[in-house]
Amino acid sequence: MNETSMRLNLRAIASIYRFEMARTWRTPLQSIVSPVLSTSLYFIVFGGAIGSRMQSIDGVPYGAFIVPGLIMLSLLTQSIANASFAIYFPKFTGTIYELLSAPVAWWEAVIAYVGAAASKSILLGLIILLTAGFFVPLRIEHPAMMLLFLVLTATTFSLFGFIIGIWADGFEKLQVIPLLIVTPLAFLGGSFYSIAMLPPFWQKVTLFNPVVYLISGFRWSFYGVADVGIGISLGMTLVFLVGCIAAIGWIFRTGYRLKN
Amino acid sequence: MPAPPIISVSNLSKTYATGFSALKAVDLEIRQGEIFALLGPNGAGKTTLISIICGLVTPSTGTVLADGHDIRDDYRAARSAIGLVPQELTTDAFETVWSTVSFSRGLFGKPKNPAYIEQVLKDLSLWDKKDTQIRRLSGGMKRRVLIAKALAHEPRILFLDEPTAGVDVELRQDMWQMVRRLKESGVTIILTTHYIEEAEEMADRIGVISKGEIILVEDKTELMRKLGKKQLTLQLQQPLAALPPALSDFGLKLSAAGDEIVYTYDTKAERTGITTLLQGLAEADIRFRDLSTSQSSLEDIFVSLVKERA
Numbered sequence: 001m002n003e004t005s006m007r008l009n010l011r012a013i014a015s016i017y018r019f020e021m022a023r024t025w026r027t028p029l030q031s032i033v034s035p036v037l038s039t040s041l042y043f044i045v046f047g048g049a050i051g052s053r054m055q056s057i058d059g060v061p062y063g064a065f066i067v068p069g070l071i072m073l074s075l076l077t078q079s080i081a082n083a084s085f086a087i088y089f090p091k092f093t094g095t096i097y098e099l100l101s102a103p104v105a106w107w108e109a110v111i112a113y114v115g116a117a118a119s120k121s122i123l124l125g126l127i128i129l130l131t132a133g134f135f136v137p138l139r140i141e142h143p144a145m146m147l148l149f150l151v152l153t154a155t156t157f158s159l160f161g162f163i164i165g166i167w168a169d170g171f172e173k174l175q176v177i178p179l180l181i182v183t184p185l186a187f188l189g190g191s192f193y194s195i196a197m198l199p200p201f202w203q204k205v206t207l208f209n210p211v212v213y214l215i216s217g218f219r220w221s222f223y224g225v226a227d228v229g230i231g232i233s234l235g236m237t238l239v240f241l242v243g244c245i246a247a248i249g250w251i252f253r254t255g256y257r258l259k260n
Numbered sequence: 261m262p263a264p265p266i267i268s269v270s271n272l273s274k275t276y277a278t279g280f281s282a283l284k285a286v287d288l289e290i291r292q293g294e295i296f297a298l299l300g301p302n303g304a305g306k307t308t309l310i311s312i313i314c315g316l317v318t319p320s321t322g323t324v325l326a327d328g329h330d331i332r333d334d335y336r337a338a339r340s341a342i343g344l345v346p347q348e349l350t351t352d353a354f355e356t357v358w359s360t361v362s363f364s365r366g367l368f369g370k371p372k373n374p375a376y377i378e379q380v381l382k383d384l385s386l387w388d389k390k391d392t393q394i395r396r397l398s399g400g401m402k403r404r405v406l407i408a409k410a411l412a413h414e415p416r417i418l419f420l421d422e423p424t425a426g427v428d429v430e431l432r433q434d435m436w437q438m439v440r441r442l443k444e445s446g447v448t449i450i451l452t453t454h455y456i457e458e459a460e461e462m463a464d465r466i467g468v469i470s471k472g473e474i475i476l477v478e479d480k481t482e483l484m485r486k487l488g489k490k491q492l493t494l495q496l497q498q499p500l501a502a503l504p505p506a507l508s509d510f511g512l513k514l515s516a517a518g519d520e521i522v523y524t525y526d527t528k529a530e531r532t533g534i535t536t537l538l539q540g541l542a543e544a545d546i547r548f549r550d551l552s553t554s555q556s557s558l559e560d561i562f563v564s565l566v567k568e569r570a
Contacts, residue, residue: 006336006369015366019355026354094350098409101314101344102367103336259318 012104013112020086020116031120032127035074039128042070043135046192057194058225063136068219069191070132071125072153076186076211078124079154080178083117083161088168100259106252110162117158118151125150139223145230146221152237153214159244166251185211190219195227210240264328265289266417266448267313272322274308274472282308284472285322290417290450295443297459297480298452299562300469306452307347309469310419314344327416340368343415347422347452349402353395357386360394361408368413380408383438400431407438418442420451424458436462456559460484470566483561485527490555492523492534494541494548504544510537521548527555 024031047063054062090096099109132138140146161178168174189211195203206212207228217233220226226233267290274283282305290296300306311317313324315335324331327341352360361377381387384404389397394405403423410418420439424432439449439462453459459466460480467477476483499518510533513522525532541548 006340009336009369011366011369011371015363019363022359023354093352094346094348095352097316097344097346097350098364098367100316101339101342103339103369104367105336259316 013108016112017116036131039131060223067132068222069215071128072215073186073191075121075125076157079121079157080161082120083158084165086113087165114158118154121154141224142221149218156241185209190215263292266292268325273320275320294464295449297463297466304469305472341416343410344419345406345410351394351402356391358390361412364409364412370413380411384408417448490527493552494521495550497547497549507540
């Protein structure tokens, strides 16, 4: 390839992607064992101990009902954690100098880092799904839609995590949004209940929580039941995705925090 | 016709968000194939200048052409030509030497070439460490890894920012040898340093930067010749109250105690005037016990230049 005519640095995207994925396999305890363990704990507590005394929701036994929510919960938090850490850590150690000095466009770096972060959390979602299969009978009515939601959500929240990683200038800031905003929204977004179970007022309030749409759509792909229409869920998911892409574009166009 | 400069910096300024003006309208041309040493005290703007050329820092004003390509409009081509060894030992920890160097090559869009990477690692005495995790290496070895990473994509221009800071003597010698080999293979090398002897030994040309301005760019030999004064010190047997008027043409300096005469002369001049001076001393019946000569080093030149500006 002629250097002066390089319009797309595919090798760089592949190199960053491989580097990031290799990081996962180096820490299997953190990447795989820990999510499998915590999912199992959720099933023992909510599915087994508490779920056995709960009625089924919309005709779905409680243990099975919480599976999509649990996967979403991990997908959201892990996508953000993966992507924010991936770009924050080189900033912290200084190894970012190499990326900045390389013939790599900002959007190529975004594709590589976000692609790797999303791949990891999709993989994780599937591992949790498999683990859940050991505890409750699973049924997936719309597998293609299930995968679509998985990919869209993982990508969107990896983009969001990437934004956090660029914005953060300390470990504190890296944690604050996932901890104080995303986790509460995920828990209150119907991971463990149908929003129909809430008093009418809180049902309305809940509709401002973006996670509701993700979980509802994802659950629909499993059991065909949803809190909000599937079209609305998919539409909102796409809106978040486009919103994150626009935000990243804006950040890089207007003097971003990687250079001074 | 001389080859066009491989790097051409014009009117380059950088003012940081804090208001600190790190570079002030710098113009600089680096010749193809040379070793250029950029000297300057801490905070003079050396690293800022390098960081802008390499794409780490956005300039406030001005343009830079690297290998004929604008570093902003045509950044892919410009950056492909450049390798950077940063000042700090910033490496990954858990990667092996081989994988981190291969990663660098991929990042710069070059196809895999294990034979080339092998050669780079061997040249830097890193071959037997290729499967070692970087965190297990000593500081000097990490420095070598950074150089290997910078060379992984076969750059035509290599920046070495303080390459021998905190490096032991053996590694410094190795590094100098490597720099010479690279120069022979046609790579242009720009190094910053505050070890003057390093610039004196290695560089073809020297630039001095102080307070964000390039205050001098000169061939090293020319610089040494121009500013390289030699001093002859004569220790007298009997102290003098004053210099005899017959010797007034020599610009001599008499020490406070009157027991030393210092004569400053230009080594490259047709006549140094030493013979005439000694004859004049003999005629005035001034006897001396001992004599010594000393030559100003690049360091003296550098210190006097920076002081002049201060």
